[in-house]
Amino acid sequence: MSTAYQPAASHYVNGTYIDDLDGREIPVIYPATGQEIAKVYGATASIIEQAIQSAQIAQKQWAFLSGSERGRIMVRAAHIMRERNRSLSELETHDTGKPMSETLIADALSGADALEYFGGLAGTLTGEHIPLAGGDFVYTRREALGVCVGIGAWNYPIQIASWKAAPALACGNAMIFKPSEMTPLSALKLAEILVEAGAPAGLFNVVQGHGDVGAALVTDPRIDKVSLTGSVPTGQKVYAAAAQGLKHATMELGGKSPIVIFDDANLENAVSAAINGNFYSTGQICSNGTRVFVQDEIKDAFIARLTERMKRAIIGDPMGETTTIGPMVSERQRAIVLGYIEKGIQEGATLVAGGKSIDGAGFYIEPTVFADVTDDMTIAREEIFGPVMSVLSFATEEEAIRRANDTEFGLAAGVFTQDLTRAHRVAAAFEAGTCYINAYNLTPVEAPFGGVKMSGVGRENSKAAIDHYSQLKSVYVCLGDTEAAF
Numbered sequence: 125m126s127t128a129y130q131p132a133a134s135h136y137v138n139g140t141y142i143d144d145l146d147g148r149e150i151p152v153i154y155p156a157t158g159q160e161i162a163k164v165y166g167a168t169a170s171i172i173e174q175a176i177q178s179a180q181i182a183q184k185q186w187a188f189l190s191g192s193e194r195g196r197i198m199v200r201a202a203h204i205m206r207e208r209n210r211s212l213s214e215l216e217t218h219d220t221g222k223p224m225s226e227t228l229i230a231d232a233l234s235g236a237d238a239l240e241y242f243g244g245l246a247g248t249l250t251g252e253h254i255p256l257a258g259g260d261f262v263y264t265r266r267e268a269l270g271v272c273v274g275i276g277a278w279n280y281p282i283q284i285a286s287w288k289a290a291p292a293l294a295c296g297n298a299m300i301f302k303p304s305e306m307t308p309l310s311a312l313k314l315a316e317i318l319v320e321a322g323a324p325a326g327l328f329n330v331v332q333g334h335g336d337v338g339a340a341l342v343t344d345p346r347i348d349k350v351s352l353t354g355s356v357p358t359g360q361k362v363y364a365a366a367a368q369g370l371k372h373a374t375m376e377l378g379g380k381s382p383i384v385i386f387d388d389a390n391l392e393n394a395v396s397a398a399i400n401g402n403f404y405s406t407g408q409i410c411s412n413g414t415r416v417f418v419q420d421e422i423k424d425a426f427i428a429r430l431t432e433r434m435k436r437a438i439i440g441d442p443m444g445e446t447t448t449i450g451p452m453v454s455e456r457q458r459a460i461v462l463g464y465i466e467k468g469i470q471e472g473a474t475l476v477a478g479g480k481s482i483d484g485a486g487f488y489i490e491p492t493v494f495a496d497v498t499d500d501m502t503i504a505r506e507e508i509f510g511p512v513m514s515v516l517s518f519a520t521e522e523e524a525i526r527r528a529n530d531t532e533f534g535l536a537a538g539v540f541t542q543d544l545t546r547a548h549r550v551a552a553a554f555e556a557g558t559c560y561i562n563a564y565n566l567t568p569v570e571a572p573f574g575g576v577k578m579s580g581v582g583r584e585n586s587k588a589a590i591d592h593y594s595q596l597k598s599v600y601v602c603l604g605d606t607e608a609a610f
């Protein structure tokens with residue numbers, strides 16, 4: 125394979141690219157053309173062994189540094205990522221099909237934000253002093269967990285790798301990251317950059333593979349923590365495997381999130397949020413607000429304005445910087461989404477925009493809006509993970525909250541209203557990990573991100589992530605004599 129996107133080898137382990145051609149072949153397909161642009165091989169037992177052993181050695185060295193020393197290297201890596209944002213974005217666009225208008229602002233830069241933020245926090249991580257009777261005291265040490273495994277989904281490859289690596293490394297851990305088999309390329313660049321910035325070889329290893337490679341890592345007794353971004357069924361398997369070894373776990377899973385729009389909302393802002401929350405990344409975002417509840421009085425006006433705004437979408441070549449809708453990640457994912465659209469029509473929803481696959485090379489599909497959706501329809505219950513918005517209507521606040529929460533998921537939720545009191549009341553009532561008032565799908569590194577109910581366990585980003593990548597040791601210090609019964 126000789127394209128510009130072919131990596132030197134499949135895996136980045138112990139500071140260098142390595143391969144074992146006995147591994148399962150993984151073709152990398154550019155979703156805009158269907159062409160193969162690279163090929164990697166899934167990790168064999170020997171590659172996994174090298175990754176774990178080198179990570180164990182690097183972790184000891186890394187944890188021995190002061191937090192500020194670790195942080196300095198992480199911030200340096202963030203600067204390199206920012207400098208290389210354009211080439212990293214081009215790579216991400218080829219791996220995922222997401223348009224450059226997005227990857228230039230939301231992928232490597234978001235990864236750099238995480239490295240900078242957690243690099244800054246690294247020197248502030250301390251324990252506490254707990255005074256006791258007689259001068260005795262306890263102090264706590266905030267210690268690393270050891271070697272962590274990160275497993276990624278395909279929608280935000282370098283962002284997911286960085287969001288997991290940054291808090292892990294800040295706390296003194298090593299990480300072995302397995303990207304999704306759909307998008308194996310950009311995490312390798314993060315690994316290169318960390319070594320270039322001064323991280324010890326082996327501290328952040330990338331191994332490729334399907335679920336079996338992920339499972340082999342998760343079940344290895346030398347692994348101390350697992351952080352997965354993926355679907356609920358995979359999360360259930362990985363969480364169970366982690367529990368078997370009593371490992372720490374963070375699960376960032378799927379959603380079917382609501383956006384509730386009251387009749388006093390700023391309509392233009394609400395339409396913008398519904399567009400962002402359904403069609404950004406061609407709808408392939410876990411926290412998307414795919415159930416849009418609109419109050420009866422403004423339902424017609426909302427649909428009319430939304431349909432007008434949909435005409436402005438620029439569907440096309442993701443490398444064109446004005447393109448706003450690229451292809452789906454794969455033929456398979458497009459087929460899944462088309463299946464849901466078919467179900468929506470069969471179950472009686474009204475198709476108001478899109479609905480069809482787009483002929484030609486690449487896995488394109490029209491951004492799609494259904495109106496008159498009811499709570500029991502498949503498109504309102506299951507995560508579609510594609511550009512399909514369901515608009516539902518409601519009469520009262522109580523009804524909207526009840527129906528918004530009537531789902532097994534709980535990743536995100538949004539409310540649009542000018543009534544301050546109602547906004548906070550509704551946000552408090554939402555059963556979701558990340559809520560928005562008059563905004564949607566913003567994920568600053570400073571704020572915790574994660575789900576409740578079936579959408580996940582643990583939090584990424586923010587100071588909260590530190591608790592998920594470190595553990596406290598209590599040290600009791602006795603200043604007097606030690607007494608015994610005999």
Ligand SMILES: NC(=O)c1ccc[n+]([C@@H]2O[C@H](COP(=O)([O-])OP(=O)(O)OC[C@H]3O[C@@H](n4cnc5c(N)ncnc54)[C@H](O)[C@@H]3O)[C@@H](O)[C@H]2O)c1
Binds near residue numbers: 580
């Ligand atoms: N909450 C979040 O932060 C977030 C972000 C992005 C995507 N997601 C979710 O991810 C899903 C889409 O991504 P996907 O299709 O890649 O998910 P997926 O569950 O199919 O795969 C996720 C990852 O898990 C690996 N895997 C599969 N089986 C495994 C096993 N038994 N043991 C260990 N690893 C295994 C896969 O190889 C892949 O790397 C959607 O449900 C979406 O909502 C969640």
